[in-house]
Amino acid sequence: MLPVAEVDWDQYDAALFDLDGVVTPTAxxxxxxxxxxxxxxxxxxxxxxxxxxxxxxxxxxxxxxxxxxxxxxxxxxxxxxxxxxxxxxxxxxxxxxxxxxxxxxxxxxxxxGVQAYPGSVRLLDVLRERGLPMAIVSSSRNAPAVLDAAGVTDYFGTVMHGGVAAERRLAGKPAPDTFLAAAADLGATAERAVVLEDAISGVQAGAAGDFALVVGVDRGAGPAALTEAGADVVVADLAELLPDDQEEVVE
Known part of the structure; x- marks a missing residue:
């Protein structure tokens, strides 16, 4: 497994976030x-x-x-x-x-209501400052309402939710189709994109799509299960992925 300290965001052209359990505690x-x-x-x-x-x-x-x-x-x-x-x-x-x-x-x-995880917002702020395109890839058709309620819609260049996937006839997770489509919408390829997921099925989707980096976010599934599903890195909070010059203490 890749050490968290070695995650270099300059290597990537896009970051693809699951929503529930990764950006917001709606899981x-x-x-x-x-x-x-x-x-x-x-x-x-x-x-x-x-x-x-x-x-x-x-x-x-x-x-x-x-x-x-x-x-x-x-x-x-x-x-x-x-x-x-x-x-x-x-x-x-x-x-x-x-x-x-x-x-x-x-x-x-x-x-x-709902509030985004503070550590997730810190990472989103840093990646936006760096100009890295970001997408939400969620199986839930409620994703737009959750993003709006949490006040984080503006971070994301595209929102691939369950309704969009159905309209475009894309297979859901654990198939990689929605992640691949979201990456393409941002002008990126799997070889230069990062998947961030807390669900086993989502991690499996990232691994199946041969994405450059698959980050497992442990909100209850467990590090071993996420790693077995294909995660390259497992963190408990997205603040652990902040670049060295942006690190803050996670409360």
Whole structure:
């Protein structure tokens, strides 16, 4: 694994950030929304144990919403109709459950708001000062609302979220397609771009795309799991990636 001190931002033409858990702590909001939705659903399915945080990391984290529903149900041996994205949240379909989860998420975001991680903002400030193009690559269709709520939209030259990926028919993480497309939108190639991800599926996407550097941000998945998934560097906070002349104490 590459030592953090050796990360030289001058070697790269673009930085591609996941949003939830990397720039903002909304991964926790997503976790609570998924848990509430799945446990409500499982209460009506005989013989099913409750949904756990480990289920989130194993089956849901970093994936497009309906893929997360589909993967979890498959792991539990539960079969539901696929449904349609227009399904109401009450529908007992893959799409309906995904839409139900989104209602939980939007409720929490509206009521509690969100602030970006201070260490992440420090790195964003430094990279913007250096003129490095940056993108958000998020599976969540809520990414624009989260960026706006956190006040960090202006850092990013492009926002590749789940809705854009669907419109462009790009496969979601762990496929590298959304990262590759975002890099191209910024005029960069994978060989000169950095991926920053906290989810196993996102790290796998960065590794699959042969990006120059894949940074794993440990917000709960664990350094070993992120490294096994393909991370070249694992940090607990993006402030650890500040250049030597910009380092500050992380509180």
């Amino acid at each position: 926790e909001v997503h976790m609570r929304a998924w848990a509430a939705m799945f446990n409500d659903f499982l209460a009506g399915v005989q013989g099913q144990p409750p949904y756990t945080d480990q289920d989130y990391y194993d089956y849901v984290d970093g994936k497009p919403r309906y893929d997360g529903v589909r993967t979890f149900l498959l792991a539990r041996g539960i079969t539901l109709p696929e449904g349609d994205p227009s399904d109401p949240p009450e529908a007992e379909t893959v799409a309906g459950l995904g839409n139900r989860k989104n209602e939980y998420f939007n409720r929490v975001l509206t009521e509690q």
